Amino acid sequence: MQAFIKAISYHLPQNQLTNADLSALFPEWGVEKIANKIGISTRHIAAEDEFASDMAIAAAQKLFAAHNINPTEIDFILYCTQSPDYFLPSTACIIQDKLSIPVKAGALDFNLGCSGYVYGLALAKGLIAAGIATNILLLTAETYSKFIHPKDKGNRTIFGDAAAATLISTEGFAAIGNFELGTDGKGAENLMVKQGAIRYPEKSADTVHDDYGNEQSLGSLYMNGPEIFAFTSKEIPALITDTLKKNGVRKDEIGQFILHQANRYMLEHLRKKMDIASENFYIYMAAIGNTVSSSVPVALDEAMKEKQVTPQTKWLLAGFGVGYSWAGTVITFI
Amino acid sequence: MNIEKFISEFADQFDDLDTSSFTAETLFKENDEWSSMTALSVIAMVDDVYAVRLTGDDIRNSKVIQDIYDIVLKKSNS
Numbered sequence: 001m002q003a004f005i006k007a008i009s010y011h012l013p014q015n016q017l018t019n020a021d022l023s024a025l026f027p028e029w030g031v032e033k034i035a036n037k038i039g040i041s042t043r044h045i046a047a048e049d050e051f052a053s054d055m056a057i058a059a060a061q062k063l064f065a066a067h068n069i070n071p072t073e074i075d076f077i078l079y080c081t082q083s084p085d086y087f088l089p090s091t092a093c094i095i096q097d098k099l100s101i102p103v104k105a106g107a108l109d110f111n112l113g114c115s116g117y118v119y120g121l122a123l124a125k126g127l128i129a130a131g132i133a134t135n136i137l138l139l140t141a142e143t144y145s146k147f148i149h150p151k152d153k154g155n156r157t158i159f160g161d162a163a164a165a166t167l168i169s170t171e172g173f174a175a176i177g178n179f180e181l182g183t184d185g186k187g188a189e190n191l192m193v194k195q196g197a198i199r200y201p202e203k204s205a206d207t208v209h210d211d212y213g214n215e216q217s218l219g220s221l222y223m224n225g226p227e228i229f230a231f232t233s234k235e236i237p238a239l240i241t242d243t244l245k246k247n248g249v250r251k252d253e254i255g256q257f258i259l260h261q262a263n264r265y266m267l268e269h270l271r272k273k274m275d276i277a278s279e280n281f282y283i284y285m286a287a288i289g290n291t292v293s294s295s296v297p298v299a300l301d302e303a304m305k306e307k308q309v310t311p312q313t314k315w316l317l318a319g320f321g322v323g324y325s326w327a328g329t330v331i332t333f334i
Numbered sequence: 335m336n337i338e339k340f341i342s343e344f345a346d347q348f349d350d351l352d353t354s355s356f357t358a359e360t361l362f363k364e365n366d367e368w369s370s371m372t373a374l375s376v377i378a379m380v381d382d383v384y385a386v387r388l389t390g391d392d393i394r395n396s397k398v399i400q401d402i403y404d405i406v407l408k409k410s411n412s
Contacts, residue, residue: 034369038371154370211370211373211390224390225374225390226377226390229374229378230377233377233378233381233387234387265371265378269378269381273381273382
């Protein structure tokens with residue numbers, strides 16, 4: 001059985017953190033200049049009592065309403081987050097109940113960041129191909145804002161919170177093609193929240209500074225930006241080439257390349273390196289920042305509103321980041 | 335590769351400050367404008383111009399522009 005993307009919706013929390021807000025918080029820092037380079041004007045930030053699962057549920061409800069989907073049709077929930085409500089149970093179980101999805105549905109969480117959406121498509125396709133499920137609700141939701149140290153100006157400039165809901169089914173608007181996946185745990189330390197889970201349960205309050213003067217603690221989000229950039233620059237052009245090869249398509253047959261929206265500077269570097277024209281390379285992050293696992297579905301949804309598609313139009317999707325973990329696929333519109 | 339050209343390319347990654355005084359011995363991390371963004375720009379520039387992959391560690395272990403130049407030179411010859 002073939003797998004298709006049938007519908008997408010996304011949800012952003014109401015609160016915003018604009019460049020002007022950041023500038024007021026960190027007057028000594030040239031926020032405008034840096035934000036301009038990375039192509040972000042504002043980000044949405046979850047309220048103190050608003051969690052990733054709340055946003056995932058809001059995205060799913062939006063999906064159901066906008067596309068006339070009855071929750072009783074869903075027979076599997078895949079929930080991608082690194083911000084689960086609890087250690088246990090799986091947040092997907094709580095989401096099943098809150099969305100009134102039938103108790104006969106399967107549900108599980110998977111922990112991935114920026115590669116998570118494309119991995120979710122791969123898992124969903126597998127469930128459909130194996131005849132295990134037919135209507136899979138793939139949810140991605142992240143609140144990195146809750147991991148970031150309040151004084152960490154760099155990460156606060158980059159990341160925004162968001163959630164997206166995608167229905168993957170035996171019919172839909174675009175067929176999901178073949179996958180290229182990759183993992184390199186050697187990069188684990190370069191993007192990490194080290195404390196607060198089982199290995200290091202105690203969160204130390206001690207403040208540390210990264211190499212560039214950003215204030216952090218071992219219980220907050222640490223990102224070695226230059227190292228991540230170096231990894232991306234090395235792996236992602238190969239990921240794109242291999243994804244094209246696996247799908248038997250040439251670069252010039254791809255209408256839009258929709259990569260994880262890490263930051264515009266990095267995306268532009270990759271685009272030039274891979275020699276892709278800017279009109280075929282979709283960027284959507286000025287109003288939302290880097291939304292981790294939701295960046296690809298949000299960009300995909302926005303691109304569909306903006307760009308013309310005809311039957312057989314092919315778009316390439318690729319996610320990459322924390323892990324390190326990366327994944328690519330090609331979707332073909334019907 | 336020549337060091338003069340490299341210093342100028344390196345200095346181009348700084349937006350505001352007067353970088354005409356940059357020399358091979360400039361302690362670039364002491365420049366106010368040095369940030370993870372400038373580090374990232376240097377990695378991008380070296381990738382674009384010299385097709386060499388600098389790592390975050392290469393930057394971490396360097397103090398002056400000459401150090402970076404030496405790494406690029408070594409990597410481009412290997």
